[in-house]
Amino acid sequence: MAGVSVSAVSKSFGVTEVLKDVSLEVRKGEFVSLVGPSGCGKTTLMRIIAGLETASSGMVTIEGRDVTNIRAADRDVAMVFQNYALYPHLTVSQNLAVPLVMRRLSALQRMPLFGRFIGDAKAKLAAISDETKRTAEMLGIAHLMDRKPAQLSGGQRQRVALGRAIVRHPRVFLMDEPLSNLDAALRVHTRAEIVALHRRVGAATVYVTHDQSEAMTMSDRVAVMMGGEILQIAAPEEIYLDPADLRVASFIGSPKINVLAAEADERGRVSVDGVPTGLLAPSRGPVTFAVRPEDIAPAGDGIPARLTHVEFLGDCALLHAETIGNKRPVICRVAPDRRPRVAIGGEISLWPDAAKSFLFDGNGKRVSAAVAKQKPAHV
Amino acid sequence: MSDAAAAAYAMAPRERSRARSLVGDGGAAWLLTLPAIIAYLLMILLPLAGVLALAFTDYEFGGTSFRWIGSENFADMLKDRTFMASIRNTVIYCFFVVPLSIGIALLLAILIEAGARGRAFFRAVFFLPVVSLTVAMATAWQYLLHPSIGPVNAVLRGLGLGTPNWLGSSDWVLMSLGMIGVWENVGFNLVLFLAGLTAIPRELYGAAEVDGAKSAWSRFALVTWPLLGPTLLFVIIITMTRSIRVFDSVQTLTQGGPNNASEVLLRTIYQEGFHYFKFGYSAAITLVFLAIVLAVMLVQTRLIDRRIHYG
Amino acid sequence: MRSDSPSLVKDLPRLAVLCIAAFIVLVPYVWMLAVSVKPQDEVFRASLTLLPERWALIENYGKVLRTIPVLTFVINGLIVCFGILFFQLLFAIPAAYALAKLNFRGREILFGFVMLGLLIPYQTTALPLYMGFHQAGLLNSYTALIAPFTCSVFAIFLFRQFFKALPDDLIAAARIDGMGEFSIVWRVILPNAWPAATAFAIFSVVAHWNDLFWPLIVIQKGSLYTPAMGILAFRSVESGDDYGALMAAATLVAAPLVIAFLFAQRRFIEGVTMTGLKG
Numbered sequence: 001m002a003g004v005s006v007s008a009v010s011k012s013f014g015v016t017e018v019l020k021d022v023s024l025e026v027r028k029g030e031f032v033s034l035v036g037p038s039g040c041g042k043t044t045l046m047r048i049i050a051g052l053e054t055a056s057s058g059m060v061t062i063e064g065r066d067v068t069n070i071r072a073a074d075r076d077v078a079m080v081f082q083n084y085a086l087y088p089h090l091t092v093s094q095n096l097a098v099p100l101v102m103r104r105l106s107a108l109q110r111m112p113l114f115g116r117f118i119g120d121a122k123a124k125l126a127a128i129s130d131e132t133k134r135t136a137e138m139l140g141i142a143h144l145m146d147r148k149p150a151q152l153s154g155g156q157r158q159r160v161a162l163g164r165a166i167v168r169h170p171r172v173f174l175m176d177e178p179l180s181n182l183d184a185a186l187r188v189h190t191r192a193e194i195v196a197l198h199r200r201v202g203a204a205t206v207y208v209t210h211d212q213s214e215a216m217t218m219s220d221r222v223a224v225m226m227g228g229e230i231l232q233i234a235a236p237e238e239i240y241l242d243p244a245d246l247r248v249a250s251f252i253g254s255p256k257i258n259v260l261a262a263e264a265d266e267r268g269r270v271s272v273d274g275v276p277t278g279l280l281a282p283s284r285g286p287v288t289f290a291v292r293p294e295d296i297a298p299a300g301d302g303i304p305a306r307l308t309h310v311e312f313l314g315d316c317a318l319l320h321a322e323t324i325g326n327k328r329p330v331i332c333r334v335a336p337d338r339r340p341r342v343a344i345g346g347e348i349s350l351w352p353d354a355a356k357s358f359l360f361d362g363n364g365k366r367v368s369a370a371v372a373k374q375k376p377a378h379v
Numbered sequence: 380m381s382d383a384a385a386a387a388y389a390m391a392p393r394e395r396s397r398a399r400s401l402v403g404d405g406g407a408a409w410l411l412t413l414p415a416i417i418a419y420l421l422m423i424l425l426p427l428a429g430v431l432a433l434a435f436t437d438y439e440f441g442g443t444s445f446r447w448i449g450s451e452n453f454a455d456m457l458k459d460r461t462f463m464a465s466i467r468n469t470v471i472y473c474f475f476v477v478p479l480s481i482g483i484a485l486l487l488a489i490l491i492e493a494g495a496r497g498r499a500f501f502r503a504v505f506f507l508p509v510v511s512l513t514v515a516m517a518t519a520w521q522y523l524l525h526p527s528i529g530p531v532n533a534v535l536r537g538l539g540l541g542t543p544n545w546l547g548s549s550d551w552v553l554m555s556l557g558m559i560g561v562w563e564n565v566g567f568n569l570v571l572f573l574a575g576l577t578a579i580p581r582e583l584y585g586a587a588e589v590d591g592a593k594s595a596w597s598r599f600a601l602v603t604w605p606l607l608g609p610t611l612l613f614v615i616i617i618t619m620t621r622s623i624r625v626f627d628s629v630q631t632l633t634q635g636g637p638n639n640a641s642e643v644l645l646r647t648i649y650q651e652g653f654h655y656f657k658f659g660y661s662a663a664i665t666l667v668f669l670a671i672v673l674a675v676m677l678v679q680t681r682l683i684d685r686r687i688h689y690g
Numbered sequence: 691m692r693s694d695s696p697s698l699v700k701d702l703p704r705l706a707v708l709c710i711a712a713f714i715v716l717v718p719y720v721w722m723l724a725v726s727v728k729p730q731d732e733v734f735r736a737s738l739t740l741l742p743e744r745w746a747l748i749e750n751y752g753k754v755l756r757t758i759p760v761l762t763f764v765i766n767g768l769i770v771c772f773g774i775l776f777f778q779l780l781f782a783i784p785a786a787y788a789l790a791k792l793n794f795r796g797r798e799i800l801f802g803f804v805m806l807g808l809l810i811p812y813q814t815t816a817l818p819l820y821m822g823f824h825q826a827g828l829l830n831s832y833t834a835l836i837a838p839f840t841c842s843v844f845a846i847f848l849f850r851q852f853f854k855a856l857p858d859d860l861i862a863a864a865r866i867d868g869m870g871e872f873s874i875v876w877r878v879i880l881p882n883a884w885p886a887a888t889a890f891a892i893f894s895v896v897a898h899w900n901d902l903f904w905p906l907i908v909i910q911k912g913s914l915y916t917p918a919m920g921i922l923a924f925r926s927v928e929s930g931d932d933y934g935a936l937m938a939a940a941t942l943v944a945a946p947l948v949i950a951f952l953f954a955q956r957r958f959i960e961g962v963t964m965t966g967l968k969g
Contacts, residue, residue, distance in 0.1 A: 073593040085580065089605040098601070102590050110597075412789070429815070500712075503952070515917075570962055661817055
């Protein structure tokens with residue numbers, strides 16, 4: 001059964017359409033990232049799943065239950081906000097307890113001073129206190145229980161926000177750029193922790209980020225969003241190795257994929273700047289040829305280019321070049337010992353690996369391509 | 380806007396000045412502060428010392444001599460019916476104006492904040508009394524509350540209700556002045572509350588909803604009310620000190636009457652000092668007034684210090 | 691707190707409550723204007739109709755203008771308010787800069803005096819100031835109206851907070867560029883002080899335009915009356931019975947600031963929120 005299922009959801013604010021007919025399924029226990037540039041609608045989609053925003057049309061179900069018109073409090077979702085949204089006037093332990101208190105105690109029992117003497121409030125509060133302690137220990141923040149959020153470091157606040165989300169074992173776990181306010185080192189470290197935490201909690205998780213490396217390293221599946229649409233949703237390897245859309249191919253991968261204008265002749269043979277690439281397109285006409293930096297290398301007889309800059313990175317070197325025909329920038333990632341012995345400004349010839357190159361049509365959609373012949377990739 | 384307000388909230392900034400390696404700012408610094416220091420000495424510090432001294436004399440303005448009479452002025456106050464009435468009225472006025480103007484302002488601020496429609500319009504309307512000349516508006520109120528020709532009593536008559544002499548009867552006069560005070564102060568407090576409300580991060584309401592705060596009331600209790608705490612205490616201080624200093628409307632409308640029923644502290648100071656020219660006695664009352672203002676500020680800044688630990 | 695605004699129907703209860711409250715706030719203004727154009731006999735009929743049967747606009751306003759020099763009062767008000775403001779800014783900005791950004795012995799003590807000054811309502815010092823002005827023969831003068839307010843500790847406090855937030859590097863850069871402390875104040879600090887200065891200016895003008903206590907003490911001469919005193923004077927001349935003319939007078943003196951407010955609401959409200967510390 002699907003943990004979360006979003007079907008045909010659209011959303012507009014006034015005249016601007018931020019989500020266009022979006023569908024998404026997240027299985028129980030699955031970790032799905034929504035990744036895309038800012039303004040692509042990923043946060044709106046998450047807020048619709050959370051119930052903080054209502055969809056203009058479409059349906060949201062959580063474990064089979066239609067929650068489209070049910071508000072956030074009744075959806076059994078938990079959310080970690082970008083700025084953590086901790087209650088500044090409450091201590092860490094009180095912050096962790098809020099979701100439990102709000103759900104288990106009646107409005108009367110929540111009253112200050114007297115509430116605790118009404119009915120079974122005391123017993124419930126004791127149970128809540130145990131559970132928050134357990135959660136805090138799991139996250140290593142047990143020693144901070146009496147502090148206020150203002151007295152915590154960024155990383156500690158982030159843990160409290162995580163704790164507040166997992167303390168009541170929600171069916172769905174939503175995270176809105178939870179790492180964006182941490183420094184780089186802490187971010188990498190916390191990634192691994194969140195993944196481990198997700199395995200332990202096992203809830204369907206939707207994770208919003210603009211950072212492709214977060215999405216790629218943490219998720220079971222990645223949904224790449226742009227302009228209010230999901231362009232592709234697949235496992236990280238598939239997104240990288242088999243992009244369905246030029247925008248997906250360009251967004252994922254660093255350095256960015258090389259995009260070159262190409263032409264297919266009447267037999268479908270694709271050439272860049274007049275140099276045959278060994279790929280066959282289904283029909284004749286202009287196409288877009290894309291190849292990742294590690295799949296193009298200097299070799300004789302290739303696309304002529306001028307070397308503009310070399311970055312030595314230790315385990316590899318990045319060659320920056322510009323094609324002589326179309327003046328397009330190209331980056332090649334090569335082993336350091338395979339750097340061409342050419343001065344900056346000198347001419348080199350680049351040979352793409354046809355089997356790992358992609359073709360896209362004028363709308364940026366992937367075009368199926370066949371490999372005609374494979375030139376040796378040595379020299 | 381809200382940041383600036385928050386900055387001004389920090390009544391007594393605790394921040395240690397960062398030690399700077401630059402030395403030798405001394406000369407320029409004293410030159411830059413000199414005009415302010417001179418004005419401060421002449422207009423604040425010396426007069427303050429003067430009041431302190433005067434309060435223990437029987438000096439009368441225009442007289443040629445005076446005696447040091449110790450605490451006699453203060454002892455006299457206890458026997459002075461006008462003064463006692465003045466203290467009593469000022470306290471009653473404060474306890475009328477402060478809770479009402481704050482409660483109404485908070486309610487209206489929340490209502491304005493709850494939606495986008497009419498925001499600027501309502502804010503401007505409620506703020507209008509703050510920028511309107513008190514004396515002029517008091518005159519307008521005098522007409523509204525006129526016992527025989529005033530529209531308020533005309534309405535009451537139409538409804539078959541009693542028509543009190545709002546400003547002329549000692550039973551009603553304080554309440555009438557209090558209503559005018561509330562009318563004057565609501566807009567001011569409202570604007571401060573709006574600043575406080577907009578400073579609350581939107582995400583917290585989202586978090587509260589996800590955490591299970593289903594009703595608007597529970598979100599108010601979980602987020603709005605506690606986060607408005609500092610603003611609230613600050614508004615209480617301001618309204619309190621403004622109310623203690625009520626003068627214009629009383630002077631315009633009732634001159635403290637009838638029969639001292641609306642005599643207030645500042646007017647007593649004015650009357651004793653500049654009408655009867657009993658400067659010594661007036662100075663002593665001034666000190667009482669100052670002591671009350673300081674006590675209010677002290678108690679409330681203490682509270683603020685204890686409460687504002689988040690932010 | 692959704693970003694979608696609710697439908698008009700759902701919004702109606704909220705708007706209704708706000709409208710009722712707004713109505714109550716506006717009642718005095720409406721009646722003030724209405725009565726100011728009514729002839730005396732209609733006023734005394736105590737009817738609840740707002741529009742007059744016979745317009746007495748010229749009659750009432752004419753009477754006010756003949757009886758008291760409204761324009762003089764307004765000009766006095768402007769001279770006093772802007773005179774006060776000028777000196778407040780002139781004294782406070784350099785002092786606040788020194789307190790915020792310069793390191794010198796005695797700074798903490800000076801700041802302590804600023805905090806002390808914040809606690810003292812100006813009415814406290816009225817008696818000795820009156821004696822001083824009397825001694826100097828300055829009663830009934832603009833000086834007496836302006837001088838007591840020239841040192842605004844609140845302005846110093848506000849500007850200090852504001853300047854503290856300016857980066858130290860800005861001042862360091864100015865020093866490296868060869869500026870002395872005075873040219874820093876004049877050329878670097880002042881241009882950056884505008885937001886705080888506008889806010890403070892509005893606060894200060896509103897406070898002193900509306901003040902009655904101090905002018906009542908030091909001014910007896912009619913030609914120096916401030917707007918607030920003007921109405922009181924008119925009332926005593928009229929013995930307070932001609933409400934039409936009285937409301938016309940009230941309208942005339944309240945108008946300048948109210949009109950200024952209606953033109954620059956945002957600034958006014960920002961000014962007051964920013965300076966809300968002292969009412």
